[in-house]
Amino acid sequence: MISKPNFNKAEQTAINLLREGKFTELPIKVKEIANIFNNLKIRPYTWFAKKRGLSLEEVCLFAESEEGCCYYQKKNHKYLILYNDNIANPGRRRWTIAHEIGHYVLKHNELTNKTILSRSSLSNDEYKTFEKEADCFARSLLAPSSILYALRKFNAQDISKWFDLSMLAAVNVLKFFNKGVSLGRRHNPNDPLVKKFENYIFNINNARRCHRCKHNFISAVSNYCPVCCSKKITNKRVETNMKYDGYELDEYGRAIKCPRCRNEEITGGNYCKICGVDVINRCNNIGMDWNGNPVVICNEIAEGNARYCISCGHKTTFFENGLLIPWDEEYKHGKKQEHKSYLEHLDEEAEQEAEMEHEQEKERHHDLMMMAMAKTLELE
Ligand SMILES: [Zn+2]
Ligand SMILES: [Zn+2]
Ligand SMILES: [Zn+2]
Ligand SMILES: [Zn+2]
Structure with a gap:
């Protein structure tokens, strides 16, 4: 007789799956979890309907759910998770699949010896306990607490976007997170999941958007927008489709092809061997000392589409050499492109x-x- 949900176990099982699985990015691709286990298949309702010659309503009756079910075949110890692919909201479908995977990994069918877990086949207590555990598992798999703690300031809308969840699920995650905070749970930078997904966390925490030119960029320290030099930068994560053209750079900030003559033989050095142009886009802030000798004030390396230095606001070499057009020209053009x-x-x-x-x-x-x-x- 199972009466109390074991939240700790449900959360830990999800965390272990994330730590061990070959997941490198978020949001997690839930359907790929089936590849980890050799006795699990995940299929949509429409597939099952076609296979069994059933209508969609009949599949819902079979599953005893409009969302999904976890079907267990005892004789060969195989599992089939079905989810209703007619549900339009992709976040809701993801949640359903994660929830059903929860039933699978927590072995709810085996514990009660049931092919399908449903309100009618279980006692009221058992049913509620399993549902709570499966939801806890889904929440920890799709939006792990440790990662939420590492993210700065957010609302339900952000959670919905970052983790590809429905608004309803995002509100649920936020409530759970706030409860944790009130109980004293804090960010732990050494948490293995935080380490594993540190790039994802960095990109979210350092996403910036310029008010004027609508440029989105990622930077931990920036005083100026690299495209239009505006100081009005927010870290509010509203993304726009405005993408400014630029040059592809290697990890040292050097253009892969010469930005002027398109020569591909860039073998180090700061200038193109053919046309002599700077192949590194950097801040070109050079002043003069008391004796009239040039002094470098700032020469920070910039992105391939940066017209201005994000630290001091001075023009970059690519922009000064006419390799990037003024941002407002591209902005007007970009609006047409968008359409x-x-x-x-x-x-x-x-x-x-x-x-x-x-x-x-x-x-x-x-x-x-x-x-x-x-x-x-x-x-x-
Ligand atoms: Zn369930
Ligand atoms: Zn800007
Ligand atoms: Zn060149
Ligand atoms: Zn600078």
């Missing part, structure tokens, strides 16, 4: 849909063939 790419995006979607239909048609044909073959065998 064009939106139209292209619509075309792409239509293409993908057609492709999917074709695949489904092929599968349907295959199923019919199999059925016909089975029939023939029966007759013989």
Whole structure:
């Protein structure tokens, strides 16, 4: 008889999965978890409906849920997680899958010897306990507490965006987080998950956006926008589609191809061997000392699309050499581009849909063939 949810176990199981699995980025791709276990499959309701010749309503009845279920086949110790792919909100689908994986890894079916866990097959207490544990698991898998503690200031909307959750789930995560804070839980920089996803955390904590030119960039220290030199920079994480063109750089800040003559033989050094232009975009803030000799005031290395130095606001070498156009010209152009790419995006979607239909048609044909073959065998 199981009566009390074991939250600690549920959370720890999710954390171990994240630590051991080959996850390198967030949000976690939940369906890929099936690859870790050899007795687990994750499939959508529509797949199951087609396979069994059922309507979607019948699948919901079979699963006893509109969201998803964890189906256990005792005789060969296999699991099938089904999720309702007709639910439009992708965050909600992710939560459902994570929740069902919770039932799987916490072995709820095996503990109670049930093929399907449902309100009707379990006692009220058991059902509630399992549901709470599976939700705790889902929350810890999709939005791990230790990572939340490492992030600065956020609201439910941020959580929803960063971890690809529905707003409802994000509110639930935030409530749980706030409760933890009130109980004295704090950020631990040495937590293995914080270390594992430190790039993700850094990028979120240092995301900046310029009010004037709408440029998004990542920087731990910046006084000026690198594109338009405005000082009005916020760390409010509202992303825009404005992307300023620039040059691709290597890890030392050197252009991969010469920004002027496109020569690819850049073998170190600060200048192009062919045309002599600076191949490193850096702050070009040079002043004069009392004797009239030039002194370098700032020569910080900048991004490939930076017109200005983020520290002192002086022009960069690429901009001074005319290799980048003034930001406002590109801004006007970018607005037109945005509309064009939106139209292209619509075309792409239509293409993908057609492709999917074709695949489904092929599968349907295959199923019919199999059925016909089975029939023939029966007759013989
Ligand atoms: Zn459940
Ligand atoms: Zn700007
Ligand atoms: Zn050159
Ligand atoms: Zn500078």
